[in-house]
Amino acid sequence: MQYKHTIIGLTLTSVLLGGLFFNPQVSEASWNFNSLSWVTKIITSLTRTKVNSSYNNSVTSGLVGLWSFNGPDMINGTVFDRSGQGNNMYFVNMATSTAYVAGKMGQGLFFESGTVDYLEGQDVSTYDFGTGDFSVSVWFKTTFAGAGARLVSIRSICMHDVFWETNVGAGLFGGCVDDGATTSCVQSNTTVNDDEWHHGVFTRSGTALTLYVDGVLDNTGTADSIVDLSSSAPLRIGDSVCNNDYTGDIDEVRIYNRNISATEVKQLYKMAR
Numbered sequence: 001m002q003y004k005h006t007i008i009g010l011t012l013t014s015v016l017l018g019g020l021f022f023n024p025q026v027s028e029a030s031w032n033f034n035s036l037s038w039v040t041k042i043i044t045s046l047t048r049t050k051v052n053s054s055y056n057n058s059v060t061s062g063l064v065g066l067w068s069f070n071g072p073d074m075i076n077g078t079v080f081d082r083s084g085q086g087n088n089m090y091f092v093n094m095a096t097s098t099a100y101v102a103g104k105m106g107q108g109l110f111f112e113s114g115t116v117d118y119l120e121g122q123d124v125s126t127y128d129f130g131t132g133d134f135s136v137s138v139w140f141k142t143t144f145a146g147a148g149a150r151l152v153s154i155r156s157i158c159m160h161d162v163f164w165e166t167n168v169g170a171g172l173f174g175g176c177v178d179d180g181a182t183t184s185c186v187q188s189n190t191t192v193n194d195d196e197w198h199h200g201v202f203t204r205s206g207t208a209l210t211l212y213v214d215g216v217l218d219n220t221g222t223a224d225s226i227v228d229l230s231s232s233a234p235l236r237i238g239d240s241v242c243n244n245d246y247t248g249d250i251d252e253v254r255i256y257n258r259n260i261s262a263t264e265v266k267q268l269y270k271m272a273r
Contacts, residue, residue, distance in 0.1 A: 056082050058271060059264045062135075064126050065255035067119075067237070070106040079119055083254075085126055089119040089237060103251035104139040104197045105272050111238040113144070113247035118239035126257075127154055128230040129164070133259040135203040136166050136175070137268055142248025143195045145171050149246040151200070152253055156233035158242035164229050165240060166202045168192060168248075173213055175202030179227040186221030188213050197251075199269045204229075205259035215269030217262060 056066060066083040067073070073080045077091035091099070094109075094117045101110045111117055127134075136152050146169070153165035164177045171193035176185040186209040192198045201212040209221040237253055239245040252272065 059254075059260065059268055062256040062258035062260070063254060064257050065235070065253070067253045068106065069103055069109050069251055069253075074107075081121075087121050087124055087126055087235070089121045089235070091117075092120050093117040094119075101249050103249065104141075104199075105252055108139070108249045108251035109238075110249050111246050113149070113245050116239060116243055116245055118245065119237040121235040123232055123234045127235055127255065129204075129257060130230050131226045131228050132257060133203070133205045134164070134229075135201060135254075135256040135258065135260040136164075137199070137201045137252070137254040137256075137260075137265070138166060139197055139199050139251040139272065140168070140192075140246075140248060141195060141197045142168055142246070143193050144168055144247045145193055148174075148244050150236065150238070150240040150242075150244045151246055151250065152235070152237050152255070153240040154229075154231050154233045154235055155240050155242070156231060158240075161233075162227075162229060162231045163233065164204070166200060167244070168246065173198065173200040173211060173218075175204075175209060175211060177204055177209070177223055177227045177229060179225060182224050184209065184221065184223035184227070186211050186219055188218045190214070190218055197249075199272065201260070201265050201268075203259045210259075212262070212265045212269075215266045 063083045064085050065081055065087055067079050067089055068082060073082055077096060079089040081087040093115055099109050101108050138151050140151060148167050148169040151166040155161055155163035160180055161178060162180050167174045171191045173188040173192045174185055176183055188211050190213045199214050203210045206226055207223045209223055211219045238250060
């Protein structure tokens with residue numbers, strides 16, 4: 001499969017094989033520092049698929065969802081879950097011709113506001129955490145400044161409902177849980193809508209809600225109760241049932257059925273650097 005990228009007078013034709021771009025060919029080249037810098041960045045980012053192949057085998061205790069978005073992990077709109085749980089995700093209103101982008105590690109996916117495009121899985125009990133602990137890890141890049149664009153979420157109706165989610169709202173990373181009557185959320189102190197890659201982690205342990213941004217503890221909150229998160233809704237990435245669609249890139253989504261430690265968060269962050 002060939003892709004063409006035209007940047008500042010430079011057209012880069014590349015072949016996508018297994019998530020990596022090979023044999024880049026340049027035409028209409030107007031070589032300058034910016035062109036060369038962009039080409040170097042995209043090739044370096046994409047080749048991280050193999051350089052960081054051990055990433056999938058790191059911090060695996062309690063791992064119940066792993067979607068890398070790399071070439072070998074997606075076929076014809078099916079995104080394979082590499083956690084061993086087999087909870088694959090599927091393209092909804094996404095075109096393979098426009099969705100693939102250079103990710104934080106290897107390949108990522110682009111989501112566009114207004115098109116209601118997202119990934120959706122099956123309704124499985126894996127992510128019905130009940131009153132148990134859980135963690136969500138995601139790399140994302142956006143300039144979105146609006147309210148509540150959903151990164152990773154489970155929700156069945158667009159009102160109070162039993163749900164959990166991670167989001168970007170007002171330029172901040174956030175996480176929420178809801179028991180069907182009360183929503184408890186925590187937002188980052190760090191602004192994340194600067195068009196740079198950021199690593200966000202949201203954890204729930206009892207009533208404690210914790211956010212990490214770029215490997216560092218950023219903020220904490222407290223839920224009103226230990227919310228029972230048993231839901232009949234499927235997992236979504238890039239949107240929620242309320243059509244709170246996200247605009248930007250997403251990469252390396254992980255879900256754990258436990259509260260991962262600050263040390264493990266740092267490990268995940270550093271491995272993608």
